[in-house]
Amino acid sequence: MKEYLDFEKPIVKLIEKIEEAKKKGNEDKLKRLENALIKVKKKIFEKITPWQRVLLARHPQRPYTLDYIERITDDFIELHGDRRFGDDLAIIGGIGKIDEFSCVIVGHQKGRDTKEKLRRNFGMPHPEGYRKALRIMKLAEKYNLPIISFIDTPGAFPGIGAEERGQAEAIAETIKEMSLLTVPIIVVIIGEGGSGGALAIAIGNRILMMENAIYSVISPEGCASILWRDGTKAEKAAEMLKLTALELLEFGVIDEIVKEPLGGAHQDWDESARILKEVILRNLKEVIKLSKEEILNERIEKFRRMGI
Amino acid sequence: MARDYPNGLWIKCDNCGEILYKKTIEKNFFICSKCNYHFRISHKKYIEYLLDDGKLEEYDSDLETNDPLNFPQYKEKLIQAQKTLGIKDAYVYGLGKIDNIQIVFGAMEFGFIGGSMGTVVGEKVARSFRLATQLNIPIIIVCTSGGARMQEGIFSLMQVAKTSLEVGISDRKGIPYISILTNPCYAGVMASFASLGDIIIAEPGAMLGFTGPRVIEETIKQKLPEGFQKAEFLLTHGFVDLVVPRWDLRRTLIRLLNIIWRK
Numbered sequence: 001m002k003e004y005l006d007f008e009k010p011i012v013k014l015i016e017k018i019e020e021a022k023k024k025g026n027e028d029k030l031k032r033l034e035n036a037l038i039k040v041k042k043k044i045f046e047k048i049t050p051w052q053r054v055l056l057a058r059h060p061q062r063p064y065t066l067d068y069i070e071r072i073t074d075d076f077i078e079l080h081g082d083r084r085f086g087d088d089l090a091i092i093g094g095i096g097k098i099d100e101f102s103c104v105i106v107g108h109q110k111g112r113d114t115k116e117k118l119r120r121n122f123g124m125p126h127p128e129g130y131r132k133a134l135r136i137m138k139l140a141e142k143y144n145l146p147i148i149s150f151i152d153t154p155g156a157f158p159g160i161g162a163e164e165r166g167q168a169e170a171i172a173e174t175i176k177e178m179s180l181l182t183v184p185i186i187v188v189i190i191g192e193g194g195s196g197g198a199l200a201i202a203i204g205n206r207i208l209m210m211e212n213a214i215y216s217v218i219s220p221e222g223c224a225s226i227l228w229r230d231g232t233k234a235e236k237a238a239e240m241l242k243l244t245a246l247e248l249l250e251f252g253v254i255d256e257i258v259k260e261p262l263g264g265a266h267q268d269w270d271e272s273a274r275i276l277k278e279v280i281l282r283n284l285k286e287v288i289k290l291s292k293e294e295i296l297n298e299r300i301e302k303f304r305r306m307g308i
Numbered sequence: 309m310a311r312d313y314p315n316g317l318w319i320k321c322d323n324c325g326e327i328l329y330k331k332t333i334e335k336n337f338f339i340c341s342k343c344n345y346h347f348r349i350s351h352k353k354y355i356e357y358l359l360d361d362g363k364l365e366e367y368d369s370d371l372e373t374n375d376p377l378n379f380p381q382y383k384e385k386l387i388q389a390q391k392t393l394g395i396k397d398a399y400v401y402g403l404g405k406i407d408n409i410q411i412v413f414g415a416m417e418f419g420f421i422g423g424s425m426g427t428v429v430g431e432k433v434a435r436s437f438r439l440a441t442q443l444n445i446p447i448i449i450v451c452t453s454g455g456a457r458m459q460e461g462i463f464s465l466m467q468v469a470k471t472s473l474e475v476g477i478s479d480r481k482g483i484p485y486i487s488i489l490t491n492p493c494y495a496g497v498m499a500s501f502a503s504l505g506d507i508i509i510a511e512p513g514a515m516l517g518f519t520g521p522r523v524i525e526e527t528i529k530q531k532l533p534e535g536f537q538k539a540e541f542l543l544t545h546g547f548v549d550l551v552v553p554r555w556d557l558r559r560t561l562i563r564l565l566n567i568i569w570r571k
């Protein structure tokens with residue numbers, strides 16, 4: 001059974017009917033249903049709320065980092081371990097080819113089924129995850145390769161081991177070092193941009209954001225429980241936090257919104273990846289023209305402008 | 309926070325419960341004479357305790373947030389904090405001297421919305437590092453914070469990036485940076501400049517970490533080990549260089565600066 005969100009019910013029902021019509025070979029009905037599906041999707045997504053975006057960003061069927069890598073790259077070799085403690089599977093990193101471009105790719109990785117979710121720790125990294133990402137990004141600097149970073153995490157893991165091994169230090173160090181690299185860095189927020197755990201690998205020359213992704217300093221649930229001691233008021237908090245792509249574009253925190261197929265990225269992984277690849281390459285081609293010094297300065301000035 | 313007793317002469321220790329004579333505690337750097345507990349003190353006290361003649365030539369004292377998210381009830385909260393504390397936001401910095409060595413000195417104020425880092429704190433911390441680089445002098449920051457300023461949303465998160473990258477830039481110019489971690493220091497501040505000192509000093513017993521203990525307990529549904537996230541815990545795990553009692557902070561800074569700067 002495919003999982004879906006409450007507000008997606010009309011969409012899911014129509015898709016089921018379309019499947020049926022396809023089986024029966026009823027062309028007329030099929031066409032009518034397909035038109036209806038577009039209409040329904042449009043109607044739902046026209047007035048989508050920030051909270052619904054949160055749910056979409058966390059959608060169980062949403063493509064994750066490796067799903068995109070598989071579709072975007074012609075070759076990808078995953079590298080493992082931080083050379084200090086272990087290999088954190090909540091963050092992946094490696095080297096690959098996107099068309100003619102050799103590049104380094106890092107990103108948070110969530111798991112699909114229960115077993116995989118646990119293995120990936122729900123996409124919540126430990127310090128060794130950030131240290132692995134940084135180690136691999138330093139290879140990019142050494143080999144003069146651009147970096148693509150995929151952001152999709154509820155946040156850095158809150159646990160005993162994470163604190164013992166310096167979660168805060170790992171994040172701070174990764175941000176500091178990443179911001180001083182002289183190779184092009186393209187960041188894409190593909191799902192959840194959960195606070196410091198997301199930011200740690202999100203210091204780029206270009207910050208792209210998928211249409212239904214979110215990026216926030218705190219989860220709406222966390223915000224609601226602080227403000228009203230009531231995590232169920234997350235819907236209201238999601239509005240107040242201004243965490244959607246459209247709002248963040250207006251703020252200048254992100255540079256570009258990456259369109260998703262109508263109904264959300266989970267409706268069509270291939271199409272989502274195709275659009276994303278195009279946008280990544282266009283941005284990469286722009287940044288790659290700059291000198292190392294310009295690349296570094298552009299990134300520094302970008303983050304200096306954030307806020308006051 | 310220590311509660312003042314009605315007559316204002318006595319303070320109860322938060323840690324051991326001892327009733328202490330306020331004058332004695334004041335003379336003892338607000339350290340409990342019975343259990344060594346370090347009371348939380350304002351940024352003004354650190355200026356007084358650490359700098360020559362207790363003097364700071366403050367910079368950017370007028371910088372104020374523009375409430376970028378127009379967050380409900382935030383303005384009221386700000387005005388209240390500004391009125392009570394006489395500062396515009398949770399961080400103060402400027403030029404000062406320690407043992408006649410010119411330094412950039414910054415201190416956070418926990419009393420100001422939990423010492424949270426929003427756009428003003430981020431920008432002023434960034435400017436602190438740029439000032440130190442420009443003048444080619446060491447920088448010392450007293451850190452205390454509950455984390456990011458939630459009311460400034462994504463902009464407060466961006467300050468984590470802004471401050472960390474400024475540490476990196478000044479670091480490459482050879483500017484010495486000493487960070488002093490005081491109780492408590494968490495989340496966005498701990499995951500940025502607070503953890504990036506060349507030399508990291510912590511006050512005894514200070515609670516320091518990325519995620520607060522309550523959230524960790526709720527997440528992993530496990531009791532936390534004794535002394536978890538205390539300064540001494542970070543020392544044994546390799547994330548702090550020195551645990552120094554408050555009464556010895558100034559002397560320690562003088563020794564450090566004389567070795568690394570007055571060569």
Ligand SMILES: [Zn+2]
Nearest residue numbers: 321324340343
């Ligand atoms: Zn005591």
